Amino acid sequence: MTGAQMMVESLREEGVQVVFGYPGATICPFYDALAQSDIRHVLVRQEMHAGHAASGYARVTGRVGVCAATSGPGALGLLMGVATAYMDSIPLVAITGQVACDQLGRDVFQELDVTGAAASFVKYSYLVKDARELPRIFREAFHIAATGRPGPVLIDVPIDIQLADGGAFHYPEHVDLRGYKPTKRGHTLQIGRVAEAVRQARRPVICAGGGVISGRAADKLLAFAEHTRIPIVSTMMGLGAFDSDHPLYFGMVGIHGHAAANRAMRESDLILFMGARIGDRAIFSNRMVSPDAVIVHIDVDPAEIGKNMATRIPIVGRLGHILPELQRRCEPTDTGDFLAELTACKTRPAEDAPARPGYVNPKLFIRRLSERMPDGQILACDVGQNQLWVARNTHIHHTTLLFSGGFGAMGYSLGAAVGAAIGAPERPVIALCGDGAFQMAMMELGTLTQEGLPIKVVVINNHRLGMISEIQQGRYEGREFAIEMGNRPDLLTIAAAYGIASRRLSADGEIDSAVRMLLEAKGPFLLECVVDPNESTL
Numbered sequence: 456m457t458g459a460q461m462m463v464e465s466l467r468e469e470g471v472q473v474v475f476g477y478p479g480a481t482i483c484p485f486y487d488a489l490a491q492s493d494i495r496h497v498l499v500r501q502e503m504h505a506g507h508a509a510s511g512y513a514r515v516t517g518r519v520g521v522c523a524a525t526s527g528p529g530a531l532g533l534l535m536g537v538a539t540a541y542m543d544s545i546p547l548v549a550i551t552g553q554v555a556c557d558q559l560g561r562d563v564f565q566e567l568d569v570t571g572a573a574a575s576f577v578k579y580s581y582l583v584k585d586a587r588e589l590p591r592i593f594r595e596a597f598h599i600a601a602t603g604r605p606g607p608v609l610i611d612v613p614i615d616i617q618l619a620d621g622g623a624f625h626y627p628e629h630v631d632l633r634g635y636k637p638t639k640r641g642h643t644l645q646i647g648r649v650a651e652a653v654r655q656a657r658r659p660v661i662c663a664g665g666g667v668i669s670g671r672a673a674d675k676l677l678a679f680a681e682h683t684r685i686p687i688v689s690t691m692m693g694l695g696a697f698d699s700d701h702p703l704y705f706g707m708v709g710i711h712g713h714a715a716a717n718r719a720m721r722e723s724d725l726i727l728f729m730g731a732r733i734g735d736r737a738i739f740s741n742r743m744v745s746p747d748a749v750i751v752h753i754d755v756d757p758a759e760i761g762k763n764m765a766t767r768i769p770i771v772g773r774l775g776h777i778l779p780e781l782q783r784r785c786e787p788t789d790t791g792d793f794l795a796e797l798t799a800c801k802t803r804p805a806e807d808a809p810a811r812p813g814y815v816n817p818k819l820f821i822r823r824l825s826e827r828m829p830d831g832q833i834l835a836c837d838v839g840q841n842q843l844w845v846a847r848n849t850h851i852h853h854t855t856l857l858f859s860g861g862f863g864a865m866g867y868s869l870g871a872a873v874g875a876a877i878g879a880p881e882r883p884v885i886a887l888c889g890d891g892a893f894q895m896a897m898m899e900l901g902t903l904t905q906e907g908l909p910i911k912v913v914v915i916n917n918h919r920l921g922m923i924s925e926i927q928q929g930r931y932e933g934r935e936f937a938i939e940m941g942n943r944p945d946l947l948t949i950a951a952a953y954g955i956a957s958r959r960l961s962a963d964g965e966i967d968s969a970v971r972m973l974l975e976a977k978g979p980f981l982l983e984c985v986v987d988p989n990e991s992t993l
Contacts (some may be wrong), residue, residue: 458586459484459617475508479525482552484617493775500898506536507870512878523550525567541576542861546605555615580609584620598630603637641772650784656725665692665732672774688716692738695856715801733763814987821848837868837888840921866895867923889914900953917986950981957981
């Protein structure tokens with residue numbers, strides 16, 4: 456086999472069904488071998504979105520996403536998606552072409568030290584120098600990406616290695632990497648310490664992060680919470696793990712979080728952080744947490760424990776292994792008074808601003824949309840005000856939310872929606888973004904139409920960079936600069952150019968009919984929601 460054939464055969468051995476990418480000269484041997492296989496290829500319109508699509512695919516399937524690009528500018532474009540996956544702990548294998556080995560370091564056409572460029576945001580990277588090593592490298596890459604704290608692995612393959620004779624193909628059955636032995640089961644002594652802390656606590660709370668979802672541990676965590684009667688809050692990346700109307704769930708924490716969730720954190724005497732990085736968007740100040748609270752941090756990545764908050768009881772391991780043992784050791788707690796206080800705070804009715812002629816209230820729109828979304832809905836959300844409107848106002852009921860929570864990459868939602876729709880074709884998918892993010896990704900309308908994906912696209916259009924406007928208003932004496940997007944392009948014309956049906960919504964009284972049209976459309980559909988430029992995030 457050639458090196459390129461070995462690459463494709465390695466993907467087949469890993470059960471890969473789809474690759475998201477954009478070809479170029481130095482990756483052409485791989486693409487030629489891919490064309491002769493049964494692996495589906497999805498041609499994105501810009502390399503960044505290959506990474507986002509592979510991420511969306513990985514998040515809804517639980518499998519490693521695969522993306523590919525050529526050397527130089529292709530690889531550099533792909534790295535935006537790779538970095539996004541790294542910050543959100545999404546398992547990816549990114550394959551890049553490279554110039555021939557004898558040209559490395561000579562600044563030839565489209566050469567880039569991509570392994571060096573990506574060093575700070577991949578779990579590991581390979582620059583392949585011997586075609587015979589490709590099966591081992593691919594086996595290791597998929598193992599590293601999917602185990603421990605999930606994340607991206609980069610494989611950079613020079614074109615001469617892809618064309619070289621790699622000899623007989625043998626795919627390793629096992630991986631044994633010295634120094635890489637992720638812990639799965641938590642230390643039994645530490646689990647006992649947590650159980651004792653739960654027994655002594657009077658106002659405990661669980662803070663669930665994205666690791667609960669990526670670790671497929673939501674059901675086990677809910678069983679533990681119901682057994683112990685401990686209330687649950689979540690970070691933004693933990694949204695979707697629990698239904699909004701569950702009596703033990705009190706919403707998202709953080710500066711843009713829900714009042715009941717922040718109150719739970721502030722008044723708790725025991726906080727159980729589970730699968731959460733405890734980043735600044737979740738805990739923006741030490742004042743959010745009582746100084747007397749006992750902090751427990753359970754995470755698969757030991758590097759995260761204690762990094763952002765001093766931890767009394769750390770446990771390293773997978774939640775799916777730890778939670779059943781922790782539940783076995785814990786008794787139900789007497790949290791009745793605490794739950795009653797939080798429930799009263801949670802059930803306060805939302806106050807909507809009065810209707811504004813010519814505009815739609817985005818918070819009201821998102822609430823109405825989420826109330827009517829079918830079970831199993833996937834909602835891929837972009838970055839900016841629209842992300843926080845979704846996080847605060849979505850009624851979650853068997854809903855999967857896809858955020859770029861750690862890296863905050865604008866343009867994320869449309870690519871992620873493409874990957875999600877391919878990974879879960881039986882589930883409805885919505886991509887929701889602002890007008891700024893949409894213009895970073897609108898070329899991917901070509902991908903979804905070419906692939907025949909019935910994705911619904913919602914663009915919250917305030918004709919400006921709304922969150923930056925708020926920052927400039929609050930911190931820079933109201934000097935607004937470089938935030939106006941203008942009133943072009945006409946989004947309905949853009950949709951028509953791709954053969955996509957569309958509608959513009961500009962009044963609260965039309966929300967129900969617009970949502971119905973969006974959800975009932977048989978194919979892709981674009982709904983533009985015209986929003987007051989001065990609409991606040993909160």
